[in-house]
Amino acid sequence: GAVVSQHPSRVICKSGTSVKIECRSLDFQATTMFWYRQFPKQSLMLMATSNEGSKATYEQGVEKDKFLINHASLTLSTLTVTSAHPEDSSFYICSAYTSSGNTIYFGEGSWLTVV
Amino acid sequence: AQTVTQSQPEMSVQEAETVTLSCTYDTSESDYYLFWYKQPPSRQMILVIRQEAYKQQNATENRFSVNFQKAAKSFSLKISDSQLGDAAMYFCAYKGYGNKLVFGAGTILRVKS
Numbered sequence: 268g269a270v271v272s273q274h275p276s277r278v279i280c281k282s283g284t285s286v287k288i289e290c291r292s293l294d295f296q297a298t299t300m301f302w303y304r305q306f307p308k309q310s311l312m313l314m315a316t317s318n319e320g321s322k323a324t325y326e327q328g329v330e331k332d333k334f335l336i337n338h339a340s341l342t343l344s345t346l347t348v349t350s351a352h353p354e355d356s357s358f359y360i361c362s363a364y365t366s367s368g369n370t371i372y373f374g375e376g377s378w379l380t381v382v
Numbered sequence: 383a384q385t386v387t388q389s390q391p392e393m394s395v396q397e398a399e400t401v402t403l404s405c406t407y408d409t410s411e412s413d414y415y416l417f418w419y420k421q422p423p424s425r426q427m428i429l430v431i432r433q434e435a436y437k438q439q440n441a442t443e444n445r446f447s448v449n450f451q452k453a454a455k456s457f458s459l460k461i462s463d464s465q466l467g468d469a470a471m472y473f474c475a476y477k478g479y480g481n482k483l484v485f486g487a488g489t490i491l492r493v494k495s
Binding site: 299301305308309310311313316358360362364368369370371372373375376 | 415417419424425426427428429432434471473477481482483485486487488490
């Protein structure tokens, strides 16, 4: 199946700093990528939809100035958590849509810990 | 808006036995896709099986099969010959025109040896 790579898998940052998470589609072009946040034992919560070459569409309640999303190419989307706080600590996971097979594949996810 | 409901928070199955996970959804769209994803402790989301709504035939992938009842808006997953490696959280998901996945709350599957 298609491969989506997410990096870093784990990151620890200090409160007040920014951290960037990358999501790459390795063997297909993804015009649309999605960013999710997942709390323990809960489902995935969609944060935003990232379209190549245009601004991301954020879900209600998600702070766009805090969670900056950039989709600069057909294979790369980034999520930057700005001025991170301990409550931003969570598991973040990206996915990429491929029109081939009309399927969505997920990255491995990133654990963010803000100390 | 579309919704996906998984009414079983947890399920258990004996190794080598069969288990069925339930999923219902609500939509007014006529063309859509349904998925089952598996999330083991590693948290990697693994695509288990996919069903196109316009296809009447139920999808099958080795030991995994679905019972797709379009009129009833039901999409259950059957796992045959359960293995220890099947233990995970399973999510049912819906994709309509917007390419956005709508997830159910998930079902934790435990496999007993």
